[in-house]
Structure formats: C-alpha cells, structure tokens
Amino acid sequence: xxIEVPDGYVSADGHVVEPADLWTTRMDKRFRDRAPxxxxxxxxxxxxxxxxxPLPVGLEGVMIEDKIAGxxxxxxxxxxxxxxxxxxxxxxRLADQDLDHIQAEVIYPGMLGLHFFYIRDAAYQRAVMRVxxxxxxxxxxxxxxxxxxxxxxxxxxxxxxxxxxxxxxxxKGLRSVSIPTEVEERPYAHPDYEPLWATLQDLNLxxxxxxxxxxxxxxxxxxxxxxxxxxxxxxxxxxxxRAMADLIWSAVPQRYPTLRFVIVxxxxxxxxxxxxxxxxxxxxxxxxxxxxxxxxxxxxFQRQFWATFEDDRAGILTREMLGIDRLMWGADYxxxxxxxxxxxxxxxxxxxxxxxxxxxxxxxxxxxRLYGLDI
Numbered sequence: 161x162x163i164e165v166p167d168g169y170v171s172a173d174g175h176v177v178e179p180a181d182l183w184t185t186r187m188d189k190r191f192r193d194r195a196p197x198x199x200x201x202x203x204x205x206x207x208x209x210x211x212x213x214p215l216p217v218g219l220e221g222v223m224i225e226d227k228i229a230g231x232x233x234x235x236x237x238x239x240x241x242x243x244x245x246x247x248x249x250x251x252x253r254l255a256d257q258d259l260d261h262i263q264a265e266v267i268y269p270g271m272l273g274l275h276f277f278y279i280r281d282a283a284y285q286r287a288v289m290r291v292x293x294x295x296x297x298x299x300x301x302x303x304x305x306x307x308x309x310x311x312x313x314x315x316x317x318x319x320x321x322x323x324x325x326x327x328x329x330x331x332k333g334l335r336s337v338s339i340p341t342e343v344e345e346r347p348y349a350h351p352d353y354e355p356l357w358a359t360l361q362d363l364n365l366x367x368x369x370x371x372x373x374x375x376x377x378x379x380x381x382x383x384x385x386x387x388x389x390x391x392x393x394x395x396x397x398x399x400x401x402r403a404m405a406d407l408i409w410s411a412v413p414q415r416y417p418t419l420r421f422v423i424v425x426x427x428x429x430x431x432x433x434x435x436x437x438x439x440x441x442x443x444x445x446x447x448x449x450x451x452x453x454x455x456x457x458x459x460x461f462q463r464q465f466w467a468t469f470e471d472d473r474a475g476i477l478t479r480e481m482l483g484i485d486r487l488m489w490g491a492d493y494x495x496x497x498x499x500x501x502x503x504x505x506x507x508x509x510x511x512x513x514x515x516x517x518x519x520x521x522x523x524x525x526x527x528x529r530l531y532g533l534d535i
Contacts, residue, residue: 163508163519168263169535170527171503172468173370173425173490176246177221177270180240182295188287196272196288203527207272209288209467211280213380216421220271221247221494228501247494248250256373257306259366260491261504263524263534266308267300268370268424273312277340278378282317289314289325297332307328308335308531309473310368315375319352334424335531336366336510341403342374349410349451361416366466366530369403371396396497400426401434404465408438411451413460420530423467428475432482434463466530472511479518488530489523 183195194210198217206214215318218238225244245434246256247270257265268274272291279285293311300307311329313322326337346352360367372379372395383391407421423431438457446453453460462483468490469475479487489507492498494522499506511519528535 163504163511163516165520165524166523168257168261169491169503169507170524170531170533170535171262171265171491171493172291172422172466172488172527172530173470174265174267174493175221175247175268175270175495176273176296176299177240177243178272178292178295179248179493183291184286185296186291190283191287194284198240200239204238205452206242207275208276209272209279210284212278212378214400215275215380217243217271219484224496224498226493227496244494248299250299250307254303254306256493256500260493260499260501261492262491262503263535264306264308264528264529264531265491265493266298266310266336266368266527267394268310268368269296269312274370274372276312277315277373277375278485279316282314282321285316286314286321286325290328292324293332293334297334300399301333304333305533308533310334310336310338310370312338313356315343315346319356322356326356326363326365328336330363330365334365336368338368338370338372338373340375341369341371341399342376343406344376347410348412351392353412357416357419361419362440364418366420366422368422368424369400369407371400374399395431397426400424400467404405404431404461404467405434405438408457408460408462408465409451409453411453413464414451414454415466417464419464421465422488422530423465424476425468425470425490427472428467428469428482428487429472429478431461431467431475433448435482471506471510476510476514476522479514479522484518484521485526485529486531487522488527 180198187195196209199206199208205217217240218235221239221243245252287314294308300309311334435458468488493500
C-alpha cells in the first residue's frame with residue numbers, strides 16, 4: 161500500500177545545473193578570462209574551472225534522461241544544452257517538483273559548483289562563489305518556500321571573507337550555507353575558524369557539508385587514480401564520514417551549542433556504527449584526547465546534527481539508534497543516484513513497515529522544522 165504524505169515530500173537534497181554563460185557574463189572583469197565555463201569538444205561538453213581538471217557534463221543533469229529511458233551507457237557524448245530544463249529554470253523546476261510530489265527542496269550546486277571548494281586561488285574562488293550565490297538567490301526567489309538555497313562560503317582566503325559572504329547570502333534569502341566535507345590544510349579544530357562559527361551561530365543558518373566537496377585532491381583526479389567505483393564510495397561516504405568526525409572531535413558543537421550541521425548526500429547507514437566507535441574511544445581516552453569533549457560524541461550528533469539520504473534502507477533500519485528527528489530524505493534531483501521521477505515508488509520500498517508518523521518525519525517533517533517551513 162503506498163505511503164501517503166498528502167502535501168508532498170520535502171527533499172533535503174536537490175541540485176541545480178548552472179547556466180553555461182553564468183560566469184562568462186557576470187564574473188568580475190578581473191577574472192572574466194578565467195571564468196568557469198562550458199567547453200564543447202568532439203566527444204562531449206565539459207565544465208572548465210581554471211586550475212582544475214575538466215569535468216564531462218554527462219555526470220550532471222543530462223544523464224537523468226538516460227536513466228528515465230532505462231539505459232545509462234556512457235558519461236560522454238552529452239551536451240550541456242540537453243540538460244533537463246528544471247535544473248536551471250525555476251518554473252520548470254516547480255513543475256518537476258509537482259510531478260515528483262515534492263512540496264519543497266533544499267538546493268545545492270551542480271557538479272560544477274560542488275568543485276568550487278577545490279579552487280586554489282583564494283580571490284578567484286571568492287569571486288566565483290559570489291556569482292553563484294547571487295544567481296541562486298534569484299533562482300530561489302521565484303518560490304522562496306519551495307526552493308531553499310544553500311549558499312557556498314569561500315574558505316581559501318581570510319576567514320573574514322567567509323563571514324562576510326554568510327551575512328550577505330542571509331540577507332539575500334538563502335536558507336543555509338555550505339562548507340566542504342574535507343579541509344586538508346586547516347581542519348575545523350583550527351582556531352582560525354572561530355569568527356566563522358560565531359557569525360554562523362548569530363545568523364542561525366544551518367551549516368551543510370555536502371558529499372564530494374573538499375580542498376585537497378579534486379574528485380575526477382581521485383577517480384582516475386583509484387578507480388571510479390572506489391572514488392564514488394570515498395566521495396559519497398568516506399568524505400561525509402570524515403566531515404562528521406572532524407566537526408564533532410573539533411569540539412565546535414560543544415563550544416557553539418546552537419549551531420546546526422547537516423551531512424548531505426552521504427547516506428545514513430554508517431552513522432550509528434561510526435558514532436558507536438567514536439563513543440568507545442571517548443569513553444576510554446577522553447582524559448587525554450584533545451580537544452576535550454565534555455560528553456560522548458553521539459551526544460553532539462543527537463543534539464546538533466542532521467543527515468540526508470536518498471534510498472538507504474539500511475540507514476532507515478538504524479533510525480532508533482540515531483534519533484528519528486535527525487534523518488532527512490532527499491530526491492537528489494537531477495542526479496542519476498537520486499529518485500526523480502520515481503520518488504513515491506522508492507519511498508514505498510525503502511520505508512516498508514515503518515510507522516506512518518515516523519515516515520512523515522523523515523520525508524517531510526524534519527526538514528520542514530530545520531529550514532523553518534510552515535507546513
């Protein structure tokens with residue numbers, strides 16, 4: 161019997177695909193000749209970001225049409241212009257939300273934008289992110305209670321730049337901010353971040369760490385080095401696992417008890433096991449480990465963390481160990497690992513046997529409360 165959510169689901173993880181000319185037309189003139197862009201080559205279109213490896217656009221919203229047709233055969237051979245319109249047209253996006261029974265959606269960048277944390281030139285990164293955040297705020301302004309944008313914060317330069325951008329995107333109506341899952345040069349325990357945590361606590365915006373985002377080795381380079389399949393597991397699960405551990409062990413949630421963190425698109429089936437392991441080490445070694453935590457790591461997760469998943473039956477079965485109000489479903493539109501346009505069918509399968517009230521919390525209620533939706 162289908163699981164009924166009368167007003168529709170709230171997807172805690174969706175994406176845009178940025179327009180091809182967004183940066184070539186809007187970016188600060190100092191960087192215009194280095195602007196992120198779409199480059200057409202004989203085998204496919206590619207996203208090009210100065211200093212990073214080109215990314216085939218087939219890894220983005222174009223391939224969702226192949227999935228709907230029932231056969232994904234290659235990541236190459238795709239053109240940016242063939243992307244599903246809802247990826248960059250807000251009116252088309254609302255129509256696709258209606259098609260998939262979605263009443264609201266948290267919006268992150270596409271594969272292009274998710275790579276902006278890897279940019280090494282601090283001033284260039286800041287300029288790139290400002291253009292994206294401006295455009296995203298315009299996209300979401302079409303329906304601010306259905307399109308909930310997550311602004312990206314530049315972390316390469318002075319931390320004041322990140323603080324300023326957080327304040328700027330909050331004024332523009334974006335509903336959360338994103339930081340990378342991995343920060344190799346400056347872990348989150350570093351004192352440099354203290355002004356940012358204080359600013360974000362004052363702004364009261366949820367802070368997300370999305371799978372695949374980092375400051376070290378970029379994803380495509382990693383995939384080529386270790387293999388695509390292994391790279392996917394690391395990018396989706398390994399990196400989000402490290403983000404959760406880094407933030408909790410850094411004692412940031414302890415020092416800033418009203419900050420709210422969201423681990424995005426890493427699934428949730430691993431979280432109970434990792435928290436149990438972290439608690440074990442805290443129990444035995446808390447007297448000497450630094451930074452010192454006053455309570456077990458799982459305490460901070462259950463107080464200040466949320467996590468998203470698409471089709472994670474294993475995670476749903478561990479919900480009582482995590483706290484049902486910590487888990488949020490996401491359609492991951494328009495990516496192929498997502499559930500569009502079959503979200504109802506996937507939810508019926510994954511949530512089989514789960515009480516209706518608990519299903520509602522995970523597919524709508526938890527995200528609505530976190531992001532302040534009146535539903």
